[in-house]
Amino acid sequence: MSQSIKSIMHQSLQKILYFPITKIILGIAICFSIFIVVQNFVLKPILYSLVSNKNVADPIIHLVSVFVLLFSYYFFFRLFEKRPVSELSTKYFPKEIFGSFIFGFLSIALSIFILYLLGNYHFISISTENYAVKLFTTLVVAALIEDLFHRGLLLRELENWLGTHTAIVLVMLLETIHIFNPNANVLSFFVSLCWGFTMSMLFVYTKRIWLPFFFHLGWNFAQPFYGSNLTGLNNLGTIIQAKFEGPELLTGGKVGIENSIINVILLLSIGVYFYYRARKEGKIIARKTVH
Structure with missing residues (x-):
């Protein structure tokens, strides 16, 4: 040869x-x-x-x-x-760990507070008897698998290949697999799209997985913490025992608080904010033209 x-x-x-x-x-x-x-x-x-x-x-x-x-x-x-595997860079690790976890947790807390003011959320009691460390570490593994592969690998490769906008759309469509979660409904489809957009923008802005991962973790931990189902599951333990009542559009129904229209607006606002910041700072990658 x-x-x-x-x-x-x-x-x-x-x-x-x-x-x-x-x-x-x-x-x-x-x-x-x-x-x-x-x-x-x-x-x-x-x-x-x-x-x-x-x-x-x-x-x-x-x-x-x-x-x-x-x-x-x-x-x-x-x-x-x-x-260098820059998507796992620990340059701003402490800030991204604590800042984004608190950010995710407080985002759900804000929704709960709004529901409380509207009379749709009622506090009953608080106890750690129904919550175990095992449940939290389960959330850690689940969030890492999704964010490492969806953001760190898939979004990163697609962004460098097809540009940021196309990559985000494709990852948003991928996130709609969440409609197969228990008790999902039509609104769940739009929540999944908003989630895919916002989580993508958290990665696009930093080019690291830590901001979306710890936001994701704080977001998921806060829901059962406040007595809500999490993506349709009611077996992830609670710390605050509470009662949700009122229209599903506000409370999220059996899916949980993340399926509330309040959180759709909140997620979109966060995503749009980081898109604006990313665009302003030149972090949006254009699609490569073929000559």
Whole structure:
């Protein structure tokens, strides 16, 4: 085989391997596979043999799994693309951890406060008996999986390939998988689109996963904290026992407070604000033109 043919084949293979869709598929397949294998075939057998109480063992498994997922993602793209994995940069880590968690939590708190003023939210009692650390660490794992792959991988690759606007639209459509959550309705579809837009803008503005991830975590933690269902689930524990009453458009019904029209407006406002900031600071990537 001549040197020129080998060179052409090598270039073709490189184009296929480094094509955005290929990188997305490889990133999800390899990193998620490592996560699943380590969690189910290493961590669970070891921890369950050492700790009989699953309420103690599971939080440890969840937290270690978080680091396994982050490290597998970091080292895969560090070695595969030979680049700094800037989407996991910890340059502003403390600020983005606490600031965005509080931001997400207070966003739900604001909705609850508005419902309270309208007479649609009634405080009953407060107790930690119905909430366990295991429930919180479950939220951590779920939020990380979504934000690492949806924002850190999918949005990042699509943005660099197709431009920010097209990438956001595609990720917004992906977020509509949430309509398959328990008790979802027509409004859930629009909530999912708003969620996809706002979470995308949190990533586009920082180019790191921490702002969307910790906002997501604060947002999800606050809902059962205030006695609401979370995406249709009512088994994630509560700290404040409360009663919601009134039109589903305001309370979110069985889906939970995130399905309230108040939160649709709130999410859109946050997303538009960060879009404005990103555009003003030149962080919107234009679609590359083909000559």
